[in-house]
Amino acid sequence: MKTLRNLGVSVVAATAMFGATSVMAEDCETITLGAAISLTGKYATNGVHAKNGYEYAFQKIKENGGVKIAGKCYNFSTIYYDDESKGDRGATLAERLINQDKVQYMLGPYSSGLTKAIAPVTEQYKIPMVEAEGASRSLFNKGYKYLFAVLSTSEQYLASAVTLAAEMAEKEGKDAKSVKVAIAVENDPFSLDIRAGVKEDAEKYGMKVILDEKLPRDLSDMSAILTKVKLLKPDVLVVSGHSKGAATAVRQIGEQRINVPMIAVTHCEAADVVGNFGKSANDILCSTQWAETLSYEDELFGTAAEYEQGFKEAFPEYTDKTVPYQVAQASAAVYVFKDAFERAGSLDKEKVRDAIAATDLTTFYGQIRFSENGNNIAKPMVLRQIQDGKYNVVAPSDFASHKLNWPRKPQ
Amino acid sequence: MDQIIGNIGLLFEFPVVNLKILLDGIMIGALFALAAYGLALVWGVMNVKNLAQGDFVIAGGYVAWTLDQNGIHPFLGIPVAFIVMWIIGWITYKLVIKRVIERDLFTSLLATFGLAIMFAQILNLMFGSDTQSIQLDMPTLYFADGFIDVPMSKLVGVVTALCLAFGVILFMKRSRMGQAIRATAQDARAARVLGIDTDKVYAFTFSLNSAICGAAGAIIVMAWVIQPFYGITYSIRAFVIVTAAGLGNLPGVIAAGLGIGALEQYGSHIFGIGYQQAIAVLLLLLVLFIRLLQQRRKRQVLQ
The missing domain is CATH 3.40.50.2300 (Response regulator)
Known part of the structure; x- marks a missing residue:
């Protein structure tokens, strides 16, 4: 419970930090995403990396005027739950996000194992999930229609x-x-x-x-x-x-x-x-999966190097470290959602799903184009x-x- | 199967490998023995089977690691970890253990199991789930054409572990408190009649155990790696060793500790490192089976 509260505080603090620069996007409505992510347990370090990557992308989108869907503007907000790095917990939390919190779109958890546990749930409720941290190729031979991954598969x-x-x-x-x-x-x-x-x-x-x-x-x-x-x-x-x-x-x-x-x-x-x-x-x-020295670039985050710099400013605890790719790919997943919403021009989850499937996006993280199975086939390791x-x-x-x-x- | 035969073949083809495996095993075994000795103490004196044993070890490791992060030499981390874990052990005793001593087996198992989970999670919240270690600026000794490597950090660790074990033995034999502990272990009621404050003895024993574990952890973080959830590996080994050696048999504990270290290394060489822990558990089964045969005439009631 305490973790969740702390989390809430840090999210509020982070938003407050960027509130000043985002007057423009203030009147936007909100699209709520859901994510079960490892904040405690053995995957906690990387779980937090992923969460920070999501948060940074939200801030960036907000600063740049939000997501524009059919003339209206929206901002993302996310409900996070801690899956304790356990698969069964992840699946339960996904159910809770979908049934109780009425979340229509999901961001992925950390690790292939957790993604494997959650994907059947999102599939069952036909909830589009863009994930950035599950690379196992066994995720992409099950014929899932609502699962998309921005990263290269692990083999x-x-x-x-x-x-x-x-x-x-x-x-x-x-x-x-x-x-x-x-x-x-x-x-x-x-x-x-x-x-x-x-x-x-x-x-x-x-x-x-x-x-x-x-x-x-x-x-x-x-x-x-x-x-x-x-x-x-x-x-x-x-x-x-x-x-x-x-x-x-x-x-x-x-x-x-x-x-x-x-x-x-x-x-x-x-x-x-x-x-x-x-x-x-x-x-x-x-x-x-990614390095800040690569020559990729996009409109939202700039070049890979600019992404790293901007991220370090937003999250000073990374100042002395190299930004891990787990962060970058999490941001890229959010970018895919933004792009898909704008192309779909609607909040209808089926239309959004089809828009995601048709993604062909150049990002600071690399090219993103999904195969029929949902894995990204455009980016090399x-x-x-x-x-x-x-x-x-x-x-x-x-x-x-x-x-x-x-x-x-x-x- | 081919790989197993190939691995056994390697042992004969390069006999020096045997020495290397034995050395590796003895070095890690010495630390298993230390944790196991603490367990034997608590088990023998208080009849508490402490499942949080390994988590005390890891906590001690984090104490030394924190000091190192703040620029204090890791060798100093060993006594500091000893003292800090002594205090934590004492608090744990007063809060939890004190209430389960007189209860049956399962209460103490459940309570210490809970402690183990709590310790691991607290460490995880405080330090994160990354593996940590202290890199000492010390050379590695090489023998036999560089085939056998003995990092100084491991050597220092093992020697410290042996000194610590020796110190504890002396303390138990010679000091007043040591005598009181042994008396309490023999017969708590008789000890009370003779004026020994058994509650104090229990508190002391449990704190001592926790402190020994802490020092072991401070050594482990110098020579190997720690992670908040690694406690269980040390708990399992400690249980296997104590079960094999029996309570109150210190030379036995040390021998079993070194033995299990070496056997595990052999096992992981022959069957693959994935089976390292399986070997420890297999040994436990074997020991229990032999014990069962030995004691089949002795009848006891489970309380």
Whole structure:
């Protein structure tokens, strides 16, 4: 209860902060969105990131005169509930949002697991949901009609590392087939997708997967795996286990002086591996949905760099950090709603749903265009390498700002 | 299956790996043993099975982490965590534990289970759900062609853990309070008759347990990582170790702690790291089964 109240206070404070600049949009009516999001429990950090991303987009839209639907203007407001990072709770809260609060449109929760729990509910009540934090591809093979995701699906997260490894092997004059791959991923839907994506691509090149391990949920020690890595000498090591996986892996890779030419990890930013482990993190590849150095741009948020700057001004607690992509994609989801409402020219949820499905939007976050299944097929995944403590984009080559350091040396 | 055979093969192909696994196991096992010793103390003296054991460990870790964030050297975090957790343990005793000592098994289990959930959530609200650790500017020692690595932070941690354990043993053997604790554990009523203030002894024991856990946590945050919800892993290990070693058997607790650490590392090498915890639980089952066979002639009534 207390969290909810605090939350209310912070929302009010945030609105007050921006109230001054938004006289124009003051007389607008309100469109109420609903969101069950993890404010406590194991996903709390990223849940709060997502919520801040939503809030920033609302403020931005308000400042720019609101959402214009058939000549009238509207602002977004959101009812948030805390799903405690639990799936069953998320589903219950979605029911409550729809049945008691009469919410007609939903924003997504954090994590694939929670989205998986909520999607059947929104589908049943035919409530359009645009989500930004559930990347598991299993969300998009169920034929859901009301679920849309702005982010790239999870099997693409580290698959590009395999391609990169193949490129490097060929450059060295070796056959891509000779590349040996080691995989260590957590046993959850998201990471298992990553594993599937990596395995698929490795098979395509005829590479051998010599190590394939599943990390436990409460991982705090992976020296057993790294010892095996030392013995088997793979050419690529892929690790995915949310923030804790990244933290544990980077720390112990440093301690055990793991000598693998290419190491790719997810959630580097969320675990702040550079800040926490410094040199150990050097030359590690991190996958990301978005980076502020990319050259995307739109009318509402400006360029990716401007988005980051504006967001940091609105949320000073991020000043010393890189803005995580979880924030950016949450804002992009709200942008999709705004765009769809304006094109639909109506508050009818069926019309809005059709407008969302027809989205073809260029945003600071990247291109957004949905497949029939609701996933975004227009935006590629980005690989960044930590070079001297900085995240530099090294793949895909079209957007790369820096050259890949290869092979990685033990730090 | 192929992978399991391959993994066993690696053990023979590279014998030095065995040493590495053993060392890793002993280092983490020493900390399991510390938490388990606290549990054995509380269990033996007060007959309270503290399910919040692991959460005390994590709380101690966060105390040291907070100090480190404020520029205080993490080594100082160990005694500070000891003291802070002592106080928290004492408050917990006065508020909750005191009321469940005389009750049956399930009341104390339920109460401490509630405590565990509360502790985890409070830590989560205070520090967020990110994993945290303290990075010490200390070198890592390498042996056998760099195959075996012993980070100084782990070494220091283990040595501190051993010193702490030794200190507690001495205290229990030599000091007045230690004698009173042992007397109370033997027979609380007789101890009361002889003028020992058992309530004070209970409060002291529980605070001591909490403080030991806190110090263990402060060591863990230097060498491994902590997260508000990691408490359960330490609770489970502590229970397995105490069940295996028996109450009031300190050398047994230490041996079982080191043993379970090593066995888990072997298990995760052979079957995959996903089965690490499964091995701990499997061991518990095995121990319970053996105990059952041993004690099948002893009849007891469940109160």
